[in-house]
Each structure stands twice: as C-alpha cells, then as structure tokens.
Amino acid sequence: MLFVFDVRDEMKARIPAVTHIDGTARVQTVNRAQHPLYYDLLAAFRQRTGVPVLVNTSFNTRGEPMVNTPRDALESFWTSPLDALVIGSFLIEKPGARA
Incomplete structure (x- = not known):
C-alpha cells in the first residue's frame, strides 16, 4: 500500500x-x-541503524534507461557510485567498498 505521511x-x-x-x-x-x-532485511537494517526505512527507487543512472535484466543491473552497477548490488541471493561488492 502507498500512503503519504x-x-x-x-x-x-x-x-x-x-x-x-x-x-x-x-x-x-x-x-x-x-x-x-524483504521484511527481514528491513528488520536487520533497523536493528543495525535504528532507522526502519529503506529507499525504494528506480534503478538507473542519469541518462540511461531503467534496469530490466540482471545484465543491465551489472552494467549499471559497475559504472555507478553504488558499493554493492544484490540480485536474488547474490551479493556483488566493488573492491574497497565499505561494509
């Protein structure tokens, strides 16, 4: 559901x-x-940070189309400032990214 508060x-x-x-x-x-x-991810983030909120947004970089496939996601990830990417049960991290 979607609400504005x-x-x-x-x-x-x-x-x-x-x-x-x-x-x-x-x-x-x-x-x-x-x-x-997803619920467990939110709960773990809340426990670690005290913030029970995650940003839900589209996945694309400026001037590029929306990510639609795992290949798109990987290509966008490697050219973005993101530190990590999760696709299903896989975690991909850039070398030197903060944990």
Missing part, C-alpha cells in the same frame, strides 16, 4: 533521501507474510 521533525535529518520538500514521505508498508525476505 508527515515526517516527524526528529527524523527529517536521519532520512533526508525520503523526505520531500514539503516534509512528507510516500510510505509503502510490508509485513512478514507478504514478503519474508
């Missing part, structure tokens, strides 16, 4: 990538029954 003042600095100029954020919710792997 006001971002609490104390969270705006912690989640600037999801906070719109008007102080709102579009929120998509997930529960464990809907998608256990």
Whole structure:
C-alpha cells in the first residue's frame, strides 16, 4: 500500500533521501507474510541503524534507461557510485567498498 505521511521533525535529518520538500514521505508498508525476505532485511537494517526505512527507487543512472535484466543491473552497477548490488541471493561488492 502507498500512503503519504508527515515526517516527524526528529527524523527529517536521519532520512533526508525520503523526505520531500514539503516534509512528507510516500510510505509503502510490508509485513512478514507478504514478503519474508524483504521484511527481514528491513528488520536487520533497523536493528543495525535504528532507522526502519529503506529507499525504494528506480534503478538507473542519469541518462540511461531503467534496469530490466540482471545484465543491465551489472552494467549499471559497475559504472555507478553504488558499493554493492544484490540480485536474488547474490551479493556483488566493488573492491574497497565499505561494509
């Protein structure tokens, strides 16, 4: 589901990538029954950072079309500033990327 909520003042600095100029954020919710792997990822991120939020965005770089295949993803990844890429159960990391 998709909702729009006001971002609490104390969270705006912690989640600037999801906070719109008007102080709102579009929120998509997930529960464990809907998608256990994604839910567990969110829970682990929250435990590690204290932030129960991940950015959900399109995967493409400036001037390039949207990524549609694993090959597209790999090509875009290697020419982007991203440190890591997950495709299914595979984790690809660039040499020297922060863990």
